[in-house]
Amino acid sequence: xxxxxxxxxxxxxxxxxxxxxxxxxxxxxxxxxxxxxxxxxxxxxxxxxxxxxxxxxxxxxxxxxxxxxxxxxxxxxxxxxxxxxxxxxxxxxxxxxxxxxxxxxxxxxxxxxxxxxxxxxxxxxxxxxxxxxxxxxxxxxxxxxxxxxxxxxxxxxxxxxxxxxxxxxxxxxxxxxxxxxxxxxxxxxxxxxxxxxxxxxxxxxxxxxxxx
Numbered sequence: 001x002x003x004x005x006x007x008x009x010x011x012x013x014x015x016x017x018x019x020x021x022x023x024x025x026x027x028x029x030x031x032x033x034x035x036x037x038x039x040x041x042x043x044x045x046x047x048x049x050x051x052x053x054x055x056x057x058x059x060x061x062x063x064x065x066x067x068x069x070x071x072x073x074x075x076x077x078x079x080x081x082x083x084x085x086x087x088x089x090x091x092x093x094x095x096x097x098x099x100x101x102x103x104x105x106x107x108x109x110x111x112x113x114x115x116x117x118x119x120x121x122x123x124x125x126x127x128x129x130x131x132x133x134x135x136x137x138x139x140x141x142x143x144x145x146x147x148x149x150x151x152x153x154x155x156x157x158x159x160x161x162x163x164x165x166x167x168x169x170x171x172x173x174x175x176x177x178x179x180x181x182x183x184x185x186x187x188x189x190x191x192x193x194x195x196x197x198x199x200x201x202x203x204x205x206x207x208x209x210x211x212x
Contacts, residue, residue, distance in 0.1 A: 026119075028073065052189070078126065104151070107153055
């Protein structure tokens, strides 16, 4: 009887975080890891998943890696991301900003998953909604500058908008090579620390989400 009670008590926690993905689970692919050419109608652009030295150090660091290694499916990764709290250490703190690293790792994995053709539009929208809300907390908080996850958050949002073929977003980068190189890569020398630029990207994402 005790065992039955325990199972019943655990059920709400097991179902507390749900995803729109299939229930059997989609195994994480951990790809692509290099440059990929994307063609949408007559528009062709390069999405660069390769990591420079700084970003590789972050993505492959020990920070939070044990937990992330235990995540095997897309559904569990989405659930983990949605439950992450976007709180970051102030710049003057002597403590390392674990969240900056963990968010960067998870957002990179999610960008890889969203790039897959078997990732449904509903799933990408689910991830985009979470990414937008978390991206808002990476700016505007005094003394904090979580640069790595600002970068991966920007990249994740851009990858989703590209894969979903969002007309407004694609139009904005079609004739702007610099914007393509900035948004669609993870070069750590191209930090996205400008709130105005971030707000513009979030606006594209929110406009896309508003269109059912």
